[in-house]
Amino acid sequence: MTAASLVVTDLRVEFSGFVAVGGVSFDAHPGEVRFLIGPNGAGKTTCIDAITGLTRGTGSARLGEQELLGKQVHKIVRLGVGRTFQTASIFDELTVLQNLDIAAGLHRSSVSLLRARRGIDPSIERAVDETGLAGELATQAGILSHGQKQWLEIAMLLVQDAKVLLLDEPVAGMSHDERTATGELLQRIAAERIVLVVEHDMDFMRRFATRVTVLHQGKVLSQGTVAEVQADPKVQEVYLGTAGAATTAAMAVVPEPVAETLKLTED
Amino acid sequence: MTKLKPWISLSGIGVFAVLLLVIAPLVLSDHWLNNVGKYCCWAIAAVGIGFAWGRGGMLVMGQGVFFALGAYSMAMHLTLETAGDQVPGFMVLYDPLAPLPAFWEPFRSTGFTLLAIVLLPVVVAGILGYALFKRRVKGAYFAILTQALAVALATLISSTIRETGGDTGLSDFKYFFGFVLNDPANKVMVYSIAAALLIVCLLAVWQFYRSRFGELLVATRDAEERVRFLGYDPANVKLVAFVVSALMASIGGAMFVPIVGIITPAEIGAAASILMIAGVALGGRASLFGPALGAMAVGWGQSSLGSTWPDGWTYVLGLLFIVVILFLPQGLSSLPARFAALRRRPTVQPTPAIAAAQLEEVRS
Ligand SMILES: Nc1ncnc2c1ncn2[C@@H]1O[C@H](COP(=O)(O)OP(=O)(O)O)[C@@H](O)[C@H]1O
Numbered sequence A: 001m002t003a004a005s006l007v008v009t010d011l012r013v014e015f016s017g018f019v020a021v022g023g024v025s026f027d028a029h030p031g032e033v034r035f036l037i038g039p040n041g042a043g044k045t046t047c048i049d050a051i052t053g054l055t056r057g058t059g060s061a062r063l064g065e066q067e068l069l070g071k072q073v074h075k076i077v078r079l080g081v082g083r084t085f086q087t088a089s090i091f092d093e094l095t096v097l098q099n100l101d102i103a104a105g106l107h108r109s110s111v112s113l114l115r116a117r118r119g120i121d122p123s124i125e126r127a128v129d130e131t132g133l134a135g136e137l138a139t140q141a142g143i144l145s146h147g148q149k150q151w152l153e154i155a156m157l158l159v160q161d162a163k164v165l166l167l168d169e170p171v172a173g174m175s176h177d178e179r180t181a182t183g184e185l186l187q188r189i190a191a192e193r194i195v196l197v198v199e200h201d202m203d204f205m206r207r208f209a210t211r212v213t214v215l216h217q218g219k220v221l222s223q224g225t226v227a228e229v230q231a232d233p234k235v236q237e238v239y240l241g242t243a244g245a246a247t248t249a250a251m252a253v254v255p256e257p258v259a260e261t262l263k264l265t266e267d
Numbered sequence B: 001m002t003k004l005k006p007w008i009s010l011s012g013i014g015v016f017a018v019l020l021l022v023i024a025p026l027v028l029s030d031h032w033l034n035n036v037g038k039y040c041c042w043a044i045a046a047v048g049i050g051f052a053w054g055r056g057g058m059l060v061m062g063q064g065v066f067f068a069l070g071a072y073s074m075a076m077h078l079t080l081e082t083a084g085d086q087v088p089g090f091m092v093l094y095d096p097l098a099p100l101p102a103f104w105e106p107f108r109s110t111g112f113t114l115l116a117i118v119l120l121p122v123v124v125a126g127i128l129g130y131a132l133f134k135r136r137v138k139g140a141y142f143a144i145l146t147q148a149l150a151v152a153l154a155t156l157i158s159s160t161i162r163e164t165g166g167d168t169g170l171s172d173f174k175y176f177f178g179f180v181l182n183d184p185a186n187k188v189m190v191y192s193i194a195a196a197l198l199i200v201c202l203l204a205v206w207q208f209y210r211s212r213f214g215e216l217l218v219a220t221r222d223a224e225e226r227v228r229f230l231g232y233d234p235a236n237v238k239l240v241a242f243v244v245s246a247l248m249a250s251i252g253g254a255m256f257v258p259i260v261g262i263i264t265p266a267e268i269g270a271a272a273s274i275l276m277i278a279g280v281a282l283g284g285r286a287s288l289f290g291p292a293l294g295a296m297a298v299g300w301g302q303s304s305l306g307s308t309w310p311d312g313w314t315y316v317l318g319l320l321f322i323v324v325i326l327f328l329p330q331g332l333s334s335l336p337a338r339f340a341a342l343r344r345r346p347t348v349q350p351t352p353a354i355a356a357a358q359l360e361e362v363r364s
């Protein structure tokens, strides 16, 4: 089976004159953990927003034969494109099971919505086993740990059988062990699905990325494997600040990637 | 515990049904039974408000509109039934040769009237809700808009005295679908219908709350965007809740007419619509029984305190409202849970989840 790929071509997003994304192209295929990195304000989130219909963009974003741009948010989701947000956005007042059940309801008939839930969907059982939330089904989502909330979000996408998972900074705020667990989870998921991870954690990227696209000021700075991207002098310039006042300014906003890089070199 | 809870609520509805349908007719005087019937009508509308506002997050400030659709449909039918072959008395008052307005004619039919009570609110709320929710009108804008509609409808009725009875309203109904309204036995019957409808509405909402739709509605209330990103159109979810609440208001209005014997614009305008909301807020908008009990309490306050001390009653209600909103935002029905929580855990613990989320926001 040749599963569909996500192909983004010349994506542009403007906010009243300000070009947040200025002609970005990349593709992502099942079987790889695709990373989109770049300093804060590079336009990573805006790319995802445009692909998922939250903001208007021009250019093209295709899943297989389907053009996504211009469609309504919920219709894009129904085509199999799921996403998470930078801030965990689950239904805090509902239990883990209820959260997952709402996600699973996507393909249910409206009449079945009027009935109470009996038992647990097999898709939900698989998703909680995969994400390690099997013991938390009855827990109120609001009191989960930060890492568990992110996993719940991913589980919700699995329950929906999303073909594409667009994950916006899934490991932000996680402990080292949680990051490792998340990375391994993403590798397992990516076997059958398209996984695109937005990050500015370089360590995490190095450990789990198969291919990387580096964004900078709304443009693609570099693209390739982790080794290729790391060897690219343009990337080093942006991340290590070997030149340019603009870059140092960008770094001042987000010292975190630099800190991470330094930590890694010490290891 | 969570598994048991819906069944506890169900037996609660059972107890309530016995109280209203068996005990009340036995122990209450005709006068008070009629009053309780009136509270039941408000309670029916309140159950719908609790559904749309408490669970759905839509502050429906103009339920008077839908109350009016049911009430005036019923009132026109009863007026025509009383008038027989003649044109209703108030119309001839201004012009002895006045013909019956065309829109009155179909309300001679029992079937049409019953259908109108059900379908009018569904169609009106359907169109209105579709237009508003698809355009993502919400919060204060939604509240003000619905309120404005209630004002507009009340004004329209006030100004069309020849067609609708104006401020005097429609009254002096003698028959209710063939039954003589003056007969005490028939009065008990009309009361029983209203009480039974209230129970049916509670059962409907009970099923909604425990259904997947109920969970989806709460999710839409709390995180509409998130629901959208799970592939649902929140507009459709809200539309269902809004239409259901409109239907309940209309049913309440329809039963109000034979019980109270008069319907005027004052019963459906801004003040009346807000009073309906007030009862729901007092009782607890998101709970199952809160809205109905709150509405009945406000109704009772109005007929006891309100008739003996009309000026003071408004202040008492206002004060009560402020106190509840300030100290019990989930209404009086949250009191038991509050006490239970106080006993178990004397100190309130901060929620780290919120702090983490805020941190995220600062960092991004
Ligand atoms: N809704 C918006 N209106 C105006 N500017 C925006 C909006 N969203 C993002 N931006 C701007 O677009 C740029 C890219 O933002 P974003 O995609 O969030 O960056 P990243 O996710 O890479 O940190 C930033 O300069 C940001 O200020």
Ligand SMILES: [Mg+2]
Binding pocket: A044, A045, A046, A086, B364
């Ligand atoms: Mg971002």
